[in-house]
Amino acid sequence: MRSTAQQARRINPRSVVIWTVVALVGAAGWAVLALARGEEVSAAWMVAAALGSYAIGYRFYARFIATRVLRVDKSRATPAERLNNGIDFHPTDRRVLLGHHFAAIAGAGPLVGPVLAAQMGYLPGTIWIVAGVILAGAVQDMVTLFFSMRRDGKSLGQMAREEIGPVGGAAALLAVLAIMIILLAVLALVVVNALAESPWGTFSIGMTIPIALFMGFYLRVLRPGRITEVSLIGIALLLFALVSGRWVAESSWAGTFTLDKPTLVVWILVYSFVASILPVWMLLAPRDYLSTFMKIGTIGLLAVGVVVTLPTLKMEGITDFAGVGDGPVFAGSLFPFAFITIACGALSGFHALISSGTTPKMIQKETQVRMIGYGSMLMESFVAVMAMVAACIIDPGLYFAMNAPAGVIGDSVQSASEAVRSFGYSISPEQLAAAAKAVEESSLLSRTGGAPTLAIGVSNIFSEVVGGSGMRAFWYHFAIMFEALFILTALDAGTRVGRFMLQDMLGNVYKPFRRISWWPGLLISSAVVVGLWGYFLWVGVHEPLGGINQLFPLFGIANQLLAAVALAVCTTLLVKSGRLKWAWVTAVPLVWDAVVTLTASWQKVFSSDPKVGFFQQRSDYQDAIEAGKVIAPAKNMDDMHTVVTNSTVDGVLSALFALLVVVVLVDAARTCVKAVRDPRSATMHEAPYEKSRLVEPAGLFPTKEEKAERAALAAAGPAEGARGGGSGGEAR
Amino acid sequence: MRTVVRAVSWVRWYVRELTDESAYERYVAHVRHHQGPAAPVPSRREFERRRTDAREGDPREGFRCC
Numbered sequence: 001m002r003s004t005a006q007q008a009r010r011i012n013p014r015s016v017v018i019w020t021v022v023a024l025v026g027a028a029g030w031a032v033l034a035l036a037r038g039e040e041v042s043a044a045w046m047v048a049a050a051l052g053s054y055a056i057g058y059r060f061y062a063r064f065i066a067t068r069v070l071r072v073d074k075s076r077a078t079p080a081e082r083l084n085n086g087i088d089f090h091p092t093d094r095r096v097l098l099g100h101h102f103a104a105i106a107g108a109g110p111l112v113g114p115v116l117a118a119q120m121g122y123l124p125g126t127i128w129i130v131a132g133v134i135l136a137g138a139v140q141d142m143v144t145l146f147f148s149m150r151r152d153g154k155s156l157g158q159m160a161r162e163e164i165g166p167v168g169g170a171a172a173l174l175a176v177l178a179i180m181i182i183l184l185a186v187l188a189l190v191v192v193n194a195l196a197e198s199p200w201g202t203f204s205i206g207m208t209i210p211i212a213l214f215m216g217f218y219l220r221v222l223r224p225g226r227i228t229e230v231s232l233i234g235i236a237l238l239l240f241a242l243v244s245g246r247w248v249a250e251s252s253w254a255g256t257f258t259l260d261k262p263t264l265v266v267w268i269l270v271y272s273f274v275a276s277i278l279p280v281w282m283l284l285a286p287r288d289y290l291s292t293f294m295k296i297g298t299i300g301l302l303a304v305g306v307v308v309t310l311p312t313l314k315m316e317g318i319t320d321f322a323g324v325g326d327g328p329v330f331a332g333s334l335f336p337f338a339f340i341t342i343a344c345g346a347l348s349g350f351h352a353l354i355s356s357g358t359t360p361k362m363i364q365k366e367t368q369v370r371m372i373g374y375g376s377m378l379m380e381s382f383v384a385v386m387a388m389v390a391a392c393i394i395d396p397g398l399y400f401a402m403n404a405p406a407g408v409i410g411d412s413v414q415s416a417s418e419a420v421r422s423f424g425y426s427i428s429p430e431q432l433a434a435a436a437k438a439v440e441e442s443s444l445l446s447r448t449g450g451a452p453t454l455a456i457g458v459s460n461i462f463s464e465v466v467g468g469s470g471m472r473a474f475w476y477h478f479a480i481m482f483e484a485l486f487i488l489t490a491l492d493a494g495t496r497v498g499r500f501m502l503q504d505m506l507g508n509v510y511k512p513f514r515r516i517s518w519w520p521g522l523l524i525s526s527a528v529v530v531g532l533w534g535y536f537l538w539v540g541v542h543e544p545l546g547g548i549n550q551l552f553p554l555f556g557i558a559n560q561l562l563a564a565v566a567l568a569v570c571t572t573l574l575v576k577s578g579r580l581k582w583a584w585v586t587a588v589p590l591v592w593d594a595v596v597t598l599t600a601s602w603q604k605v606f607s608s609d610p611k612v613g614f615f616q617q618r619s620d621y622q623d624a625i626e627a628g629k630v631i632a633p634a635k636n637m638d639d640m641h642t643v644v645t646n647s648t649v650d651g652v653l654s655a656l657f658a659l660l661v662v663v664v665l666v667d668a669a670r671t672c673v674k675a676v677r678d679p680r681s682a683t684m685h686e687a688p689y690e691k692s693r694l695v696e697p698a699g700l701f702p703t704k705e706e707k708a709e710r711a712a713l714a715a716a717g718p719a720e721g722a723r724g725g726g727s728g729g730e731a732r
Numbered sequence: 733m734r735t736v737v738r739a740v741s742w743v744r745w746y747v748r749e750l751t752d753e754s755a756y757e758r759y760v761a762h763v764r765h766h767q768g769p770a771a772p773v774p775s776r777r778e779f780e781r782r783r784t785d786a787r788e789g790d791p792r793e794g795f796r797c798c
Contacts, residue, residue, distance in 0.1 A: 086762025087755070087783070088793070096749040103750075104796050155792070224780040227751040280791075281784040288796070289751065357792060489796070496791035516789060 019059065026052020033123060033317065040312040043389045046122070047307065050130050050385045054378045057134035062374040065139060069574070069582040070146045072366040077692040079152045080362050089153075091364040091694060094371055098700075100362070102376040103292045104354045105141070106299065108187055108487050109344025109559070110384040112450035116552060117341045118391040118399065119329040120322035122315050124338045125388055132339070132346025133381035136589035140563060141351045142373030143570040143586055148356035149363055150686045156356045159569050160664070162685045163576065168667030172565050175660040177501050179349070179558040181529070182653070184494045185536030186555040187487045188272075189547050190449035192264045192537070194480050197442055199257035200245040201477055202264075205484045206257070207241035208290070209271070215286035231289045238290065242481055246473070249440065261541045268491070269534045276495040276526050284492050291486035298482045302386050305461040315392035315399065320424060328404035328423065329448070330549055331611035336600040340556035345384020347593065349562025351377065352569075367698035375700075390457025391450075397427025398435050398444070402453050405546025406446040407633025416445050438469070439476035448548040455479035498529040539646050544639040545617075553604060554650060554657075560597040561661040564590060568668040575672040576682040583672075594665060601658035605651055614651030618644055755783060 029049025032041060066072050080091040092100070117125040148154055154162070157176060161169025195201045215234045219225070248257060259267070275283045325333030330341055344350070355373060363372060391399065400423050401409060401416045409419035413429035420427050436444040439459060444452065459475035467474070500516075502525045507514030513521040540547025567590035574583040607613030610620045621643045624631050634640045675682040695713045697706040748754045760773050774782070787793055 084762065086759040088786075090758060090762070093749060096746065099746075099750045107796060219780070220784075224777045225753060225756055227753040228747055231751065279785075280787045281781075285784050285787070292751075353792075353795070357795065486796075493791065493795055497795055500791050 019056070022052055022055045024052075026056060033126065036317060040314060041317075042310050042312050043306060043393065044310040046126060046313070046385060046389060047310075049126070050382060053130045053134060054382070057138070058370075058374060058378060061134060062138065062142065062370045065142065065374075065585055066367065066370040069579065069585050070143065070369070072146065072369060074365055074367045074698070075692055076366055077690045077694075078149055078363050078366060079360065079687070080364060081692055081694055082687075082690055083152065083361075088358070089361045091696075092362040094364060094368045094696065095700065097359065097362055097364075097368070097372055098376060099296070101354065101359045101372050102379050103296060104358070105348070105351045105376060106295060106380050106383055107344070107490060108190060108451075108483055109348060109350070110380055111387045111454055111483065112190060113342045113344055113556070114384045114388040115391040115450035115453050116329050116403065116548070117338050118315055118388060119319065119327040119403065120334055120338055121318040122313055122388055122392045123317040124322055124334055125342055126385060128339055128342050129345045129381055129384045129388065132342070133377055136563075136567075136593065137345075137347035137351070137381065138374040138377035139585060139589060140347060140566050140570065141355050141377045142369050143574075144352045144566050145355040145360055145363075145373040146366070146369045147570060147573050149360035149366065149369065152687050153358075153361040154356060154685075156352050156566055156569060159356065159573075160565065163569060164572055164664070164668050164671050168568075168664045168671075171660045171663040171667070172569075173501070173505075175561065175565060175657065175664070176353070177498060177505075178653070178657065178660070179562050180494055180498045180501075181532045182536065182551070182555050182558045183350075184491055184498070184533040185540065186548075186551050187490055187494075188265075188268055188533065188537045189540040189551065190451050191484050191487050192261050192268065192541060193447060193449035193548070194451040194455075194484060195259070195264055196261045197258055198480075199254045200249040200440060200473075201480050201484070202257045202259055203248045203253075204238075204241045204245035204477060204481050205488070207244075208238065208287070208481075208485055208488070209283070211237045211241065212283050212286040212290065215289070216282045219286065220281050227289055230286070231293050234286065234290045235293055238294070238481070238485075242474070242477060245477060246440065262538075265534070265537055265541050268488075268537070269530055271488070272491045272495050273526060273530045275492040276499065276530070277522060284489070284496075287485070287489045287492070291489045294482050294485055298479070299383055299386075302390075302458060302461065303382070305458075305465050306386050306389055309461055309464045311389070311393040311461060311464075313389070313392040314394065315396050326611065328400060328408050328419075328549075330552055331609075332553065332600070332603065336596040336603070337553065337556075339596045340553055340560060340600045342384070343556045343559045345381050345387070347560065347563050347589070348380075349559050349564070349566055351380075352562065352566030364694060365692070365696045365698060368696070371699050387450075387454055387457075390454050390461065392457075393460060394453070394456050395427060395431075395435075397425040398432070398456070399453060400425055401427060401432055402444050402447045402456070403450075404446060405448060405549050405633070407544050407546060409446060411445060413443075413445070438472050440473040441476075446546075448546060450548075451480060451483045454483070495526065495529050495533075498533075499525045502529060539642075539649070542642060543646055544634045544643055545646075550646065550650060553600065554653060557597055557600050557604070557654060558657055560593055561601075561657050564593050564597060564661050565664050567593060568665055572668045572671050572675075573684075576675045576684060577686075578679060578682075580676060594661075597661070598658055601654050604654040605658075614647045614654060618647040618651065621647070756780065 025048050029045045029052060032045040033049055080089050083089040084091065114125050114129065147159065151159065157169065157173045160172040195205060211234055215230050218230045248254065321327030322334045325331065330337060359372060397420045400420050404419065409416040413432040416432055417427055417429045436442065455476045458479040459472045462475040463469055463471045503513050503516065503521060506525065512518045536551065540551050543550050567586050570586040571583050571590055574586060603612050604614055608616050610617040621631060621640055625640050630636060630640060634643055695710050756776050756779050759779060763771050763773050
């Protein structure tokens, strides 16, 4: 299989020196992070460790996967080139596609997970974010992208059905839908927790709706297609809404926008239902533009801010909660729950849906899967590292006061201060009150969900660069708005996707459901989807044990199980295409991921620790109800019954997720064994080879050979070279 | 000076591509290339409408992640 003398590269001394230095920088970062005990460490070391490791992973491992495992073929035309229709299939410049793909995969997940995982200290989380992305997350994204590209952009569900079998395919589809419901509920819960009792935040987020409607009207009627211009107007209006939020909070209107959690839940459900049945152009499309601009802008600013200010980490490397597993933010020990909680920044099943969606239809060259698939995921992982930095630079006492459920720390600064002391940290009631005042919020206690904690960290970093401590409140609300903006967009888009899948399933029973223009079907299926995730949102808000504490592990398990499905599809495809020798590239992450998530599911279902195991929790509370007792943090019998119901539902759901994925894994294993026993029986659904006529570089910067190739092509005939290159030609 | 102009025009190109503002021109160029310079093309307004409405048909198109 090893191809001839071309592969025998000469060793270039300069590149040896450069890569040795890169490796040393990374190693120095890890050494300082790991060995520092009892003193504060600069975030610079974390950045060095992450970037050094990414560079090595990208240069060596990703290259190995692309050339030896996937055997990307630059002479093979991609779907974008073969099926070019000028609309959804078109060869897109690799740098543009990198931006597209990154904007599609980056969201609230990588920002929230690391913040919660910081309860175990910065070290376990950071190690998993960096090692996980290099060996698992980025591999999954790149390999899924490659196989979907070879199949004209087929979705993960379709690939599972065609390549594994109908049973595995159906289980995968059902798993995706169930996972979507939990995802939407948890994201909505993050927003509710961030906006509750915050007139400034609620007003400015509320204003995004008229702004988006205006932008939609502008694009539809006034100046169709002028996206940049309308986005700039939108951003200006958004910033104005943000500034005016402070005036509203200080005015007599403050009461109108000070909403408690149950009220916010109702508003969010109404919004999501209405938004999901309105035409795309009215709300969804303009919101998408706004949130993409904000996302890329804020993440860019954060990267600059972290590198410029290089703050010191106040959290310990490893806290006691890592070993014992009784942390207030989420229950469970380091293995498996730290991995479950980090989720998106290291390995995210949802990315497989993106990598097998729009991106494979736009890629110019097979060789670019490394840059687009692996590269974007490294960037996402760096976002997670920055979220970890933001969570760890704030005072640990404040961190725990913000992230422990109200049932644990009470609702006064005094009780919170005492509770924090019982965790082994200290913060005075005055300091807690001052921290809330600095960002102009009435209280920061039990602001669970990660977004507010991240916003505090971000406001610390940003205000050091721009505006000083006087700008803290502004930057805090800026960060809240930035997260809430794209979570609300995700609720709308996610409800639509869930509805689409539900309509497809119901269409099997009653035909008209499949017609998307059939209004009753649309309304019913939208209501069902919103109702399902709305139920979990409602439960999360009323959960005496803390909604995030109970639901976030379910979200993490769901996401990681989806990754297991994607990795199973990838492994099956490697085996079926006769690459058993290299199947470990996706099989090892698959085994690790399956062990982690199934262990977590097992513990969530069967653990005898009531903090971890849902059914143990259920029976403890049920017994207490029968004995007529109330167990804290429940305050009365109603709370007790709520806990019993919720634990039952959560427990059943954990078991269901695990079961669905076991079905997919078993079916995939069956297909693999069959393919190994009788290689000729393995049918592949790959699109046939067609020769590519495009010449495009593989990486960010063209190599000498690639430049020469392009020059040769241009000399041979200019018309050939221009084909499919689009308007990018002049700018290269 | 020339590098500044080049940088600005590159950024403009990049933003237009990233936001898909250039979709219409790309489509027109595509149609003209394959069906001759006189081929009929939709107006920009009509094209942009069709493009957003296509997302109605399959919301998975352009879906973003958590």
